[in-house]
Amino acid sequence: MQLPQLILIDVDGTLVDSVPDLAYCVDEMQKLMDMPLRGEAAVRQWVGNGVPRLVERALSNDLNGTPDIALYDKAYPIFLEIYQDNVSKRSCLYPGVKQGLEWLKAQNLHMGCITNKAARFTEPLLKDLGVADYFNIIISGDTLPRKKPDPMPLLHGAEFFSVKPKDSIMLGDSVSDVKAARAAGFGIICMSYGYNHGEDINLANPDVVIDSFTQLPDVLS
Template sequence: MNHELFDAAIVDLDGTMVDTLGDFVAALNQMLAETLPGRWPAAGLDAATVERMVGKGSEHLVRSTLKHVGAQMGSAQSAINLIANFDAAFAAYQRHYTGINGRHSAVYPGVPEGLRTLQQAGLRLACLTNKPLAFALELLKLKGLDGFFTQVFGGDSFERKKPDPLPLLKTCECLGTSPARTLMIGDSSNDARAARAAGCPVVLVTYGYNHGEPVRDVDADGFIDSLAELHLQK
């Protein structure tokens, strides 16, 4: 990959730099235990179920969880009541996630090396995630990744979230770079669709969360098994 093609890179967070699935599972199960006292089984949601719902922001994750749980409940009215109680459930999720952010997560192998490669090539770096900004900033700091980025934007930083192109276009604007010279690095069709619509080249990692779909079926410019594989040459 020729680093002279790029002035900057935008890097996704969940599923790209940090495996946060354990955080999501823990926060959602705590949310459900609070929302359904005495009725939510101790085993709770499993990681495979949650993984399919991750990627489009916290609101989407909570709504998808409530729909999934509602469909598992015997009473149609109970399911309707659960889904209608979104505001209370979302507030509970936010509160529980605040308490466990980063505790059940880990940086993927090769991430620091890959970010250093991008920095050494002279690229400006931004983190762009659909995770709420406060959670993203805290997680990056907890995992020692905050020093790599000049800009960090979350799912509540702009009017719309990925896969809408607006967050990428706004991030490019803040970086002072054109989309065509700004590489998007992500893990899912959300990142690829946003990049395509914004006019950014896009590379996807093969290990993240792609809504249960094979990531190599996504329209992208390349795939890597680790950020350490980012070799930028003249």
């Protein structure tokens, strides 16, 4: 792939392994709701579509589940309160992320962060893990009326930097990222290790799949 003018990078499953914190919060919520614990393995299959959807999946114990609305309305504020104090206590950058970000920075491209996580959680997480300053824009799940897989956040990022979509790349980990990139006219690179509900990301046909941010110099020239 050609070196782009703009790269927009996903958070959960791409930059950050946030499942340990999310799983902790899910199980603490479940305890307070007097419901069975779900555990990290289950939560790892459920993340990637924002906190509201994660809470629905945890309550129903099902990737495609929808709980009773009264149950959800009681549980969701509980999760938010717990997560507010546990955004980055157990989460960590994936190996190679810092090196990859440093290489991208040295190429003088525009860099943005794009996630379905709400800003109140995204910004502290990136700051706590020491990567917030790499990004000239952070587009969170509540920044715009629509979020991934809708192309709106990606197109907003391109417009912010006055870059054409064809000169832009999305770096993500899920089918949601692939759909958003295709709809926006971006190139798409995916990480092999991310959160894609247990499915091999190769099945979504991104342009390139890599195992580490340290491979970015090999695929962008």
